[in-house]
Amino acid sequence: MRMQADELCQGVGEEYLLLLRDYVHGSALDAASAVRERLAAMPDESLGDPDKVAVALGYPPSVQSTEDHVHARGYRLLRRVPGLPASVVERLVDRFDGVPGLLQAGEAQLDDVDGVGSHRARSISETLRRLRRNVAL
Template sequence: LAYANVQLMPDPTIPSAETGTRHRTAERVAKQTGALVISISQQRSTISVYIGQTRYQLDAVPEVLAKTNQALATLETYRQRLEQVLTRLTALEFQNAVVLDDVLVVLQRAEMTTRMAAEIQRDCIELGAEGRLIRMQLTELIGDVPAERAAVVLDYHVDGEGAKAQLALEALHALPYRQLLEFERLAALLGYPRDVNPLDHSVSPRGFRVLSHIPRLPDQIVKRVVGDMDGLESILRASQRDLEAISGVGAVRAREIREGLRRLQEHNLVDRYLQL
């Protein structure tokens, strides 16, 4: 604009709640064109962003940094609690002693952790280059939480892997916070009746989550193993020959699966001991 030596002249009949000339023009241009418009006020030390009917005023960098660091501390607490319930769930899966309550606790914690990470990610966008270190910490903290959440749904959804499981994941993400605290609502997302008692209802995992922790085991092989075997307990009891009989597995992968499951059980025992 400075190079062209012109001014923006939007339609003056477009309604605007802004009082300053610069901000009023920016709002009208955004509404008229649908483009992203940035208005900077040197006098008030503010930056406002307009797009369509939406207006957003950027906060000062020190304020956003303070808020984001506090959110990171909260996220770290959420992640620690999630690790505890995941370790417990893994132990119960190897013992075939899972009840629905154990699954719902993991789903609830994983979703809360994911939502907190999404809020921090939005703050990082606002911080720009100032948020580089925070983005690194966020990546380290969130890790494979989304994948773990998805695997839990695949393991325990009543209808198994498929469109309904994907819809359950989307519905979980869309749940208001208050409903996320209601286990009856979470159970319904997995296809269980609302009147089921999560503390008494035994469930068995299909094996998606545990098998996904075995290094270098492709997702396609995980799906074939789960599809051919009758749940995680059946996979744990399977012999070398049983696993080799599954299409695409073969002798080498069958041995890797058996060894991987054995190591996962040992690591889980160590993790539970360290949490005591």
């Protein structure tokens, strides 16, 4: 039973950190780790309050979370691209400013990012196209 639970939970911590990096205000890995600690320290009932979660994510308290549209940066999406180094993921996230920009980028635009090249650009483009077909993005 314990082995099954371990298998089911494998990768959850990493996926959670990528989720935080997708939405945390600021992009540093340290910021996402700090947010993870803040969220873990919050009482359960506070986790259901969008304003309190927004503050924990680093957004100013004055921001009306229901009026702001936040989009994922693309860390979880780019994780699906085989063999893509973390340094290239960072450059892609910085260059395209989130999932909408990544999904609209053509191979030539992807190739322009330092460290991508034509082979990786094709791989990224094909992976994003496949994911778009399988999931409504």
